[in-house]
Amino acid sequence: MELDELYREVILDHNQNPRRHGRLTDPSASQGLYNPTCGDRITVDVQVRDEKVADAAFDGHGCSISTASASMLMDSIVGQPLDEARRTARGFIDFITGRREEPPPGEWDSLAGVRRFASRVKCATLAHNALLQALDELQADPAHPESPPKDD
């Protein structure tokens, strides 16, 4: 396959200028995840208000695929109700791992090239898995929405 099928303009742009990159000062939930195949680490912070994602950010160092994918995810979930944010993350994971054919709406089809590279699927879904775990933590512990960030 041609390289630009994998590295679409949108991806290169998100990689060069990642949106919502950094840490939130007072996240409701936070989850760090580690990609053991490449040693990359990502941390996703979410700020939740009224069952909606009020703010989100990701931090850490990753390849262009993981950076672009995290950047797109942060952009798309801000403002979404929590269950919709979950659907966004799950829908993309299902698309990339081949469990569904249609990409979720938005820019996600730009990452379709990743489907052909099993070794890159983990990169593309790292932020999504971190987000889902962060939201699960929050749901499991709703009395303490300001639980301290985890970094493991």
Next chain:
Amino acid sequence: MATKTIREQYPVLSRQVNGHRLVYLDSAATALKPQSVIDAERAYYEHYTANVHRSVHTLGEEATGAYEAARGRVRSFLNAGADDEIVFTHGATEGLNLVAHGYGGTHLQPGDEIVMTPAEHHSNLVPWQQVAARTGARLRFVELGADGTVSLDAVRAVLSPRTRVVSMFHSSNVLGTVNPIADIAREAHRVGAVMVVDGAQSVPHMPVDVAALDADFLAFSAHKLGGPTGVGALYGKRALLAETAPLYFGGEMIEQVEREHSTFKAPPERFEGGTPHIAGVIGLGAALTFLSEVGMERIYQHDRELAALAYDRLAQVDGIEIYGPDHDRQSLVAFNVKGVHPHDVAQVLDARGIAVRAGHHCCQPLMSWLDVGSTVRASFYLYNEPDDIEALVEGLQHTVRFFHGA
């Protein structure tokens, strides 16, 4: 044998990858297999499939003969004293685990010290962590020099009367350095410690003489020298193997079994419980024969020349940072391209048929020491040629243009 003749022995090299000739620069992960190794494995399956050491029939005799002949070949390749000092394993990982658990686990006492470096492959670190936790022994780490090299003085600085084990890589799979094992072994023996050598990256690339090194144990894998995956060997001095407990218990390693207890065979059979990877062992023997025919001294020089050339050429490319010393490199170069993640570098190179490794190379503590998450690594073997390095340099220049624009 000229490199061209050598290359003809490796069928995979005739392959096209993404429309380009294959430029295989990942031999430190696993080496390509020469035809003679493939033929040797196939012959066992096609002509004399049988179990070893137990079948009294023609095929069984032939299989046992070939299996034990491979043991003899490993012995002579490493210049070990006797065949029974060679244990077949599933690779360097098992060999090091056997030493850590079978010897370390039965000899270490609380407060004893195990000396290693922060540049060990996980397979020479994690087993010792486990054994240390179980026995109360402590891990001590030799301070690396500024360029990642291990000096004898730095080793001396951590040795103590409590040191029982010194376990170290012979050649680094990231830095390309070679440790002065003979000198380190002398220091280890002076304080009464055993010298364990991770030979995974040295045995394929240089003449390794366990007698000259005075190594007590040395482990390596077949697949990194062109043999099959899932097989390797551990050298151990006879007296030490005699004091080593087996990891696996069951068929073939026993002497006499009663209902309540059993006695075990002498080494090496004691450590080869169950039906071994017979075809793999025979393939390992064939790989060693092939390397010996080319000549290990020649392979050593060839790989060093390529590593030196690669260092010089990569150092000329803007934005490339190379890890490890600028001289005396063996067979590989680990580096990063500024502003481009190693995975992306590897992906762009792959589109041009160039196979490199991107990752932490099973050396996470060394990655921390280098202050990087991961690196790209190009590694060389007897079938590589200067053209491969030129392809790599062009590929990297293209990578920089692709991600940064030109």
